[in-house]
Amino acid sequence: MIPPHRRHGLWLAFFLHRLSGIALALFLPAHFLVLALALTDPAALDGFLHWAHQPVVRAAEMGLVFLLSVHLFGGLRLMALEWLPWSPRQKTLAALATAGSMFVALWFLLASAQAA
Amino acid sequence: MSDGIDNAAATDTLDVRVWRGDERGGDWHAYRVPAAANQTVLDVVTWIQRHREPNLAYRFACRVGVCGSCAMSVNGEPRWTCRTHVQDAARDGVLRIGPLRNLPLVRDLACDMAPFFDRWQEAGGRFVPSSDRHADIAAISPESPARRIADAAIQCINCAVCYAACDVVQWKPDYLGPAALNRAWSLVNDERDAGNKDRLRAVAGDAGCHNCHSQHNCTRYCPNQLDPGASIAGLKRTTMKAALKGQL
Numbered sequence: 001m002i003p004p005h006r007r008h009g010l011w012l013a014f015f016l017h018r019l020s021g022i023a024l025a026l027f028l029p030a031h032f033l034v035l036a037l038a039l040t041d042p043a044a045l046d047g048f049l050h051w052a053h054q055p056v057v058r059a060a061e062m063g064l065v066f067l068l069s070v071h072l073f074g075g076l077r078l079m080a081l082e083w084l085p086w087s088p089r090q091k092t093l094a095a096l097a098t099a100g101s102m103f104v105a106l107w108f109l110l111a112s113a114q115a116a
Numbered sequence: 117m118s119d120g121i122d123n124a125a126a127t128d129t130l131d132v133r134v135w136r137g138d139e140r141g142g143d144w145h146a147y148r149v150p151a152a153a154n155q156t157v158l159d160v161v162t163w164i165q166r167h168r169e170p171n172l173a174y175r176f177a178c179r180v181g182v183c184g185s186c187a188m189s190v191n192g193e194p195r196w197t198c199r200t201h202v203q204d205a206a207r208d209g210v211l212r213i214g215p216l217r218n219l220p221l222v223r224d225l226a227c228d229m230a231p232f233f234d235r236w237q238e239a240g241g242r243f244v245p246s247s248d249r250h251a252d253i254a255a256i257s258p259e260s261p262a263r264r265i266a267d268a269a270i271q272c273i274n275c276a277v278c279y280a281a282c283d284v285v286q287w288k289p290d291y292l293g294p295a296a297l298n299r300a301w302s303l304v305n306d307e308r309d310a311g312n313k314d315r316l317r318a319v320a321g322d323a324g325c326h327n328c329h330s331q332h333n334c335t336r337y338c339p340n341q342l343d344p345g346a347s348i349a350g351l352k353r354t355t356m357k358a359a360l361k362g363q364l
């Protein structure tokens with residue numbers, strides 16, 4: 001059970017940031033190892049890239065992009081929260097504006113992808 | 117009776133569990149306490165001490181939210197018990213009252229506050245005068261930006277509710293914690309104070325403000341509606357600037 005002092009948005013934001021950070025830190029060494037194959041064993045790299053075209057791996061890549069964006073926005077959120085001496089009301093408004101514009105941008109992106 | 121419960125028409129009773137024990141261990145004890153209108157959690161603890169457990173250890177003084185001595189953990193949340201109404205704190209009809217988190221236990225509901233106050237000293241929470249008693253009283257405009265920032269942080273009653281709410285205090289016991297850092301921030305903005313060089317060094321150190329993860333448990337629970345989370349962010353900015361200028 002989650003203790004009551006952790007049941008609120010800012011704690012959840014901290015937790016997601018930490019979790020995505022750890023997951024990315026685990027992924028990065030594997031990423032560099034594979035990239036290094038380009039120098040040491042190009043044939044193995046080709047094999048790996050071929051394997052990586054499977055739908056499952058593709059789906060996992062989406063997860064990776066998700067982690068990356070969670071961590072990126074978590075970091076931006078933290079910098080805004082700590083480095084801008086704004087009032088809580090201003091910060092709420094700024095967060096709402098950011099969320100709103102992201103929603104519109106995403107909608108636009110999806111709509112144009114559908115049209116294409 | 118003077119505890120404000122027995123003289124009320126107590127038709128109902130409350131289901132109360134109180135943690136009893138010391139550092140070596142303890143247990144939850146169950147009590148039925150007469151319910152009354154406008155009853156506070158501290159009223160309930162006092163009733164138990166007067167009518168059931170004369171040796172129950174707990175702390176209070178003012179009963180009106182000024183002294184900061186009555187904080188306990190109520191259904192897992194740190195609260196000032198003298199100003200927390202039973203109906204706001206009970207969960208599913210049960211009141212579980214324990215000692216504050218993150219502090220050594222004396223006995224039952226009484227914690228040893230010494231580490232909490234030690235952090236105040238370590239954070240440079242002591243005012244360092246820039247003149248002596250022979251000088252004129254410093255004229256500080258209440259409208260000046262620095263004074264407004266200091267004012268926003270100044271009404272702390274040292275209750276340690278924020279200290280008990282903070283996960284970083286739990287994870288890193290020598291962390292200065294929200295109250296001491298909030299105090300340091302009010303002095304950083306006090307134009308009469310001359311201690312900022314050492315103070316900024318103290319709050320920028322290993323146990324200082326940069327440990328804070330901005331979870332804002334402190335701000336969420338501070339009963340005086342202070343914002344220690346924002347004060348700590350202020351210290352982060354100020355110490356960063358000082359470090360860039362080579363002043364730390």
Ligand code: SF4
Pocket residue numbers: 281282283284285293294327328329330331332333334335344345348
């Ligand atoms: S904002 Fe910082 S000081 Fe306050 S509870 Fe969170 S980690 Fe602790």
Ligand code: SF4
Pocket residue numbers: 271272273274275276277278279294295298337338339340341342344
């Ligand atoms: S900052 Fe608030 S919660 Fe923390 S000790 Fe002061 S009054 Fe209590």
Ligand code: FES
Pocket residue numbers: 176177178179180181182183184185186187196197198199
């Ligand atoms: S008894 Fe003084 S603040 Fe609660």
